[in-house]
Amino acid sequence: MNDATLLHAIIENAIDGIITIDKKGIVESINPSACRLFGYIPDEVIGNNISMLMAEPDHSRHDQYLHRYNTTRERHIIGIGREVKGLRKNGTQFPFRLGVSEVILSDRTIYTGFVNDLSREKAAEERIKNHAAQLEELVEERTASLRKTVRALQEAKEEVSLSLEKEKELSQLKSRFVSMASHEFRTPLSSVQLSASLIEKYSQQEDPTNITKHVNKIKNAVGNLTAILNDFLSLEKLEAGRVEPTYTHFDVVKLSEEITEEMQMITKQNQNIIYEHTGLTSMVILDQNLLKNCIINLITNAIKYSGENTFIEFNSEVTEEEYILTVRDNGIGIPDADQKHLFQPFFRAHNTGNIPGTGLGLNIVRRYAGLMNGKVEFESIINKGTTFTISFSSNNEKNIHSYN
Incomplete structure (x- = not known):
């Protein structure tokens, strides 16, 4: 070849x-x-x-x-x-x-x-490219799933942390409640026990003056215990969500005058509650019982934290836009450092000393006002007095709708 x-x-x-x-x-x-x-x-x-x-x-x-x-x-x-x-x-x-x-x-x-x-090579390259794309898509899916899992774990962690924080707060509240209750109940009960013994003694001596004196002490002690129990009951109902406003159309001046007369009976020596109303009308649409509780609570505080021979100003105002209630005293005031905690349950300012109280009143006032879509504000200067203001919108559609 x-x-x-x-x-x-x-x-x-x-x-x-x-x-x-x-x-x-x-x-x-x-x-x-x-x-x-x-x-x-x-x-x-x-x-x-x-x-x-x-x-x-x-x-x-x-x-x-x-x-x-x-x-x-x-x-x-x-x-x-x-x-x-x-x-x-x-x-x-x-x-x-x-x-x-x-x-x-x-x-x-x-x-x-x-x-x-190159057909086979290109087909192989295309298969590799498709496989790579599928892998990339799978990686993205797995990454997204992992991120979702991480977010879920983070949310769960936050929920657990929040739950633990709430449990811690609840534990602190229980501790403060036990401490406060043991103190606040012991004092009036001791007074009742002592006064009862003295009444028995004075009754044998036929001394009506001292008997009357200690009967009044027992009444005051029982009144304090009743107020404490009422605060506890109000807080329990609020926490259970069992408080719902019942709106009615009523005369706020008439209500305020009745409260002023009632509260004047428990004032200190020469303490006077001065009530004034501003506005051409006195008719409002609110929950009368909740509002009364708020006013009594604020005036009670004004009486407790003010001295003898003082005035407590109580004002109401009704305009086309809002209802405003103000209670002003010239008592011990609230320290600046305590003001941000004032509405927390069981909190009491550091300058209250031996003045009795549960630390629940202002928390209840704010929550009652909130249920009626109102707001509570205050101004206070140490040793010069405190002013509390509760305001409600008179154009509140929810209030009008609920009343109608």
């Missing part, structure tokens, strides 16, 4: 497609592998421009590449080892890698193109 026969056998049996063209790009030969790749028989390709086997943009640019190479000898123009999109006879396209070699014969120059089908 001569060399030409051997070369022909190699080309015919090569796995890759092999195509030869002249300097004008005309196909001179094509091996069986190339024919199978492009779906042609040799006669359909030989004699035609090689660009017939290329899809755009290589189809239009191939002759330019070849011309520039022939005129400038720029080898890279041919595109050694470049990727080309092939065009089959049936119109389908596929990627292949084109390696071009220049062959110089004795009388002319030809170009040999080696066509390596």
Whole structure:
């Protein structure tokens, strides 16, 4: 077998497609592998421009590449080892890698193109790309799920912390309640016990003056115990959510005068409650019982924390926009450091000393006022007095609707 026969056998049996063209790009030969790749028989390709086997943009640019190479000898123009999109006879396209070699014969120059089908490689790359995309999507989903889990754990942690904080607060409240109750109940009960013993003694001596004196002490002690129990009962109802305002249309001046007369009876020596009303009307729409409780509580505090021979100012005002109730005293005042805690349950200012009290009254006042969509404000200067103001909107649609 001569060399030409051997070369022909190699080309015919090569796995890759092999195509030869002249300097004008005309196909001179094509091996069986190339024919199978492009779906042609040799006669359909030989004699035609090689660009017939290329899809755009290589189809239009191939002759330019070849011309520039022939005129400038720029080898890279041919595109050694470049990727080309092939065009089959049936119109389908596929990627292949084109390696071009220049062959110089004795009388002319030809170009040999080696066509390596990249379809499987590209399909594998696409599968890898899709798999990577799926993995990336899965990672994103897992990351989102992890973030959601972390958020849920954080929320659970916060809920547990809040629950523990509330439990701690409840424990502190219980501790303060036990401490306060043991003190506040012991004092009036001791007074009752002592006064009862003294009454028995004075009754034997027929001393009506001292008997009357200690009977009044017993009454005051029982009154204090009743007030304490009422505060506890009010707080328990509020905590259980069993307090609902019942709105009625009533005369606030009449109510205030009745409260003033009632409270004047428990004032200290030469303490006087001065009541005044401002406004052309005195009719309001509120829960009368809740409002009465608020007023009595504020006036009781004014009496307790003010000295003898003092005045307590109690004012009401009704305008088209709001109802305003004010209680002003010139008593011991509230220290600045205590003012931010004033409405907390069981809290008592540090300057109250031995003055009796549960520390619940102002908390109840604010909550009762809040149930009627009102607000409680105060101003206080130590040793000069305190002013409490409760205000309600007279245009409160909820109040009007509930009354109607």
